[in-house]
Amino acid sequence: MKFPLFTLAVAFGFSSFAAEIPQALPQGQVPQDIRLGPLKELDGYFPFTVPSSPEVWARRAEEVRMQVKVAxxxxxxxxxxxxxxxxxxxxxxxxxxxxxxxxxxxxxxxxxxxxxxxxxxxxxxxxxxxxxxxxxxxxxxxxxxxxxxxxxxxxxxxxxxxxxxxxxxxxxxxxxxxxxxxxxxxxxxxxxxxxxxxxxxxxxxxxxxxxxxxxxxxxxxxxxxxxxxxxxxxxxxxxxxxxxxxxxxxxASRIGVTGASGGGTQTMLLSAVDPRVTVECPAVMVSTAMQGGCTCENASLLRVNTGNIEFAALFAPKPLGMTAANDWTKEMETKGFPELQRHYAMMGAPNNVTLWPHLNFGHNYNVxxxxxxxxxxxxxxxxxxxxxxxxxxxxxxxxxxxxxxxxAQHPQPAGxxxxxxxxxxxxxxxxxxQLQKSPENFQKIAGPAWKAIIGWTGYHPGTTFEHHRELTVKGQGKDYHALIYTVRDSKAGLDLPSITIDPAKPNGRAALWLDEHGKAGLFTESGELRPEVCRLLEAGWRVEGVDLFEQGEFLKDGQPVTQTRRVKNPREAACFTFGYNSALFAQRVQDICETLTRIGMTKATTQRNIIALDGTGPLAAAALAVMGDKVEDAVINTGGFRFGKVLDLWSPGFLPASAKYGDLPGAITLAKQNAAKLLVLGEGESNSDPVGWVLSH
Structure with a gap:
């Protein structure tokens, strides 16, 4: 029986690589990446930063509203x-x-x-x-x-x-x-x-x-x-x-919504997605604290990098009235409401937001x-x-x-x-x-959806390079100059161990080589460069490797992740974990986008390429689907992987919303628009020399 490479990689793992393979960090040290910290959950802290202008807010509001609709x-x-x-x-x-x-x-x-x-x-x-x-x-x-x-x-x-x-x-x-x-x-x-x-x-x-x-x-x-x-x-x-x-x-020009507790959550969600609502009054729900404890208030993707205060802000400048009580909303007067006041003022409607704090009462919807x-x-x-x-x-x-x-005249329907x-x-x-009505319809629907699914917010200027050192690596009897380092995006909290290997005669082309092992996949178990990598270097290509999240130097024991983390909530619904945290698959795609963007900003690079021949093929396809700018060539092997076939919520291949928008073939359709040339293997096609295909293009 033939299994997708992605599944095999996750299920069975790979042998450990030799100690001679270059490491960016001292032995036993892991990256200072915020994602290694505790997972966010519904009882976390969800502040709202007031945007600098209505124009900045318009872009952010569009992103958040799309995320809510998709979720x-x-x-x-x-x-x-x-x-x-x-x-x-x-x-x-x-x-x-x-x-x-x-x-x-x-x-x-x-x-x-x-x-x-x-x-x-x-x-x-x-x-x-x-x-x-x-x-x-x-x-x-x-x-x-x-x-x-x-x-x-x-x-x-x-x-x-x-x-x-x-x-x-x-x-x-x-x-x-x-x-x-x-x-x-x-x-x-x-x-x-x-x-x-x-x-x-x-x-x-x-x-x-x-x-x-x-x-x-x-x-x-x-x-x-x-x-x-x-x-x-x-x-x-x-x-x-x-x-x-x-x-x-x-x-129909005057439509209001009001509800308390879980009804307050529903008030916010309806008002966020349906523009017909003109006045909103969520009671004892809007806060920077607990976001909603029920599955009717949570969904995968819903509050990743956002929360209830920002949901309320989506209603500006229309009238928004809120109540607070001696519950999780008790700090609204100092945390959340001042930001909403400034937000409404920026939107030109300072009198259209109010808070009625009744801290002498517990959680309520009283008179x-x-x-x-x-x-x-x-x-x-x-x-x-x-x-x-x-x-x-x-x-x-x-x-x-x-x-x-x-x-009897109006019988209850079956459930x-x-x-x-x-x-x-x-x-x-x-x-x-609806998706399949036309290619244009697919693009219109699936394009924004995939961006919401992955949640990459873009490269941040000011990224720094830590643990930077030069070294020589060997392959096919030759020495190559290399740099090993970690790429730290302090704003996003990322810290990615990376390697750059330089050719003797650079031609301006750079290839990001993705592997289940991370940057160690550029090497054989003996510590020498893989022959395919040497072919690229000899042709004048610079080769880049990176440890995606929970690959390579992220792993203290060196063993691949087979089950992703979950929050401690005793309820087993995925929304309590993935409603607040990106899935591991999405985090790795974000890292690919980060790395590809960084490579493209290097002055010596005139063309970027991506090679993903093992279980990283689906990751590369998703990255290409959401990248805002093009790469030159890409060759990926999907191994026939499908999100809709994943039967485990905690599999590294699980990705909320992914099957709805064309599954992996849908991502590939979008990816073809962001790659000048794209070779897809593992979908029935074969190519005995994919590196040769890249070199010939």
Whole structure:
């Protein structure tokens, strides 16, 4: 049986190289690379640096917004299939009505909720209310003991209106003249096609769902197609706007969103990706601290080099109101909010951001916070209300039986594992159809996506060379001058052991030779240069080698990495690791981009080339796919590797989102635009002399 070279390299490793092979660092010392430190996790520190100008922010905002869209699986947006909405069961109240709603966000996948409407004529602003993680949130009715605590603390003012915060929210918004939609998050209230256990991150990995076809959530295949609970929930929110703006009494130019806790996260994510939102109020969620503890708040790629403060900043200059409490948001007054104030001022709207700190309360969505939010919507929707019109009034509590959308005439749809597989299959197939419409469409979609997947932010001026020393290396009976050093990018935190070998008669061409062993791959086990490397040198080429992250001198024991690191979170979802940290594959691609860019900046180099003949071929293809400038020639051997065939989340070959955008062939398609000439081996083609091919071009 023939196995891809990449897989063989990872699974079986290679023999150790001789001690004579040049080392940049003293024996036993590893590079001072920030990536060797602790992994970032959701309880880390996520500050926001205010950009220097609106123009700088525009570029950064575009990058972050694309990253969020890719991470949530809404790039490209899924096809907007018919909603087939059902609205029925009207309940008449004092100044408001409540109706039952369900509709299809994807074929067979239903959004459920309660629609609150004012009893006045005309078009009204609309507010979406994602509710967060309160159990049975839309149906919640708090008992006397809990209400006594709320009343005693001042968190609620009325025994009746405080019993069901989400009914009170919807009713008050309607009484103020707004349409409000309180809709269920996955696994909550009437939304049971995806179970609460799955939706809220308590599930373990399920071997039966980890298959190359017909996979389920949390599997490597779902992750490489960026299919997640957070993405499904966000798509439900986007389709909720579609539904609401189709109603005759809704003013589509005034769309608000408010939610607390996990609903606050959903508020931020929806507002980041859907430009139709005009006013945003995430409660007790925006902070530089904990970013969201549930799978519905996390997705692979989502917060790599970004975080919730920057997500909130994406909304500028539109009105943003936030609450803080005695929880992870308690430091917002000094960490996060001042930066958002400066950011909004830079964007010309200093009065469009506010924070209501209520540190005397714990994590909450109480009447004090809700009334802050009512006032914010009143101001920015220009409702002109004042006094008691902005205060919650008592109302009859509506029972679960009165609110549930499912009954004998409206039966609950099927869910479970088979439905889950079918839903993800539709999602992946729909994206594939859009990608394959035309080469232009593929480029338009896949090009930005691959850049978000790899996350290389570009070469930083001021990179330094450490441990620099000259030496002589031997090969084919000849001596060659070499420099060995580490390349330190202090801004990015990279520190890459590298080697440059000079020809006797340079011709201006430089080849980056990639190998599973790093720069040691330029040598045989006896410590001499490989014959293929000598051929390049004799032809006048300079040859460069580098230890990519966790290769070569990064490894204390010299053994190749077979399992990547993960955070200590006991939940097994990939998003808790790869939502905050680049995958090892992406980190190595970043190193290739860094090295190729550095080589191209060398005055003696007129042409750059790349040679990757072993398991590094897929890495080279991905690097070429995202490089902003061209290399001259490249020869890579993919070994037939496919991201979609990786069945282990912790494999060095695992890369979130990679299978969705054409898998490795998709990266190669993009790579061909960034290489003047590209020879691809391992995809059915053969070439007995790839180095000769490079020399002849």
């Amino acid at each position: 949530l699986g809404v790039w490209p947006e899924p096809t907007r299939t018919p909603l087939n909405p059902v609205v029925y069961g009207k309940i008449e109240g004092d100044g408001y009505t409540i109706e039952k709603v369900y509709f299809e966000s994807m074929p067979g996948f239903f959004v459920t909720g309660s629609l609150f409407r004012p009893r006045t004529e005309g078009k009204h602003p609309v507010v979406l209310c994602p509710h967060g993680h309160w159990t049975d949130a839309r149906f919640i009715v708090r008992g006397d003991a809990e209400m006594k605590k709320e009343l005693d603390s001042g968190g609620e003012r009325s025994l009746e209106s405080g019993r069901s915060m989400f009914q009170s929210l919807g009713i008050q918004l309607a009484r103020m003249g707004m349409v409000a939609f309180v809709y269920d998050m996955l696994g909550n209230s009437d939304s049971q096609q995806i179970s609460r256990e799955l939706a809220h991150g308590f599930a373990k990995q399920r071997p039966e769902m980890n298959t190359a076809e017909n996979w389920g959530l949390f599997s490597p295949q779902a992750e490489t197609h960026v299919e997640s609970i957070a993405g499904l929930q966000t798509w439900n929110s986007i389709r909720s706007i579609d539904f609401l703006t189709s109603l005759p009494d809704v003013d 004090v916070s809700r009334e802050n939010i009512y006032a914010w919507f009143n101001e920015h929707f220009h409702l002109g209300l004042s006094g008691d019109r902005l205060k919650e009034q008592d109302h009859p509590v509506v029972t679960r039986e009165q609110l549930t959308v499912w009954d 479970g594992p088979d439905f889950e597989r079918k839903l993800l299959h539709w999602w992946a197939s729909d994206a594939e159809t």
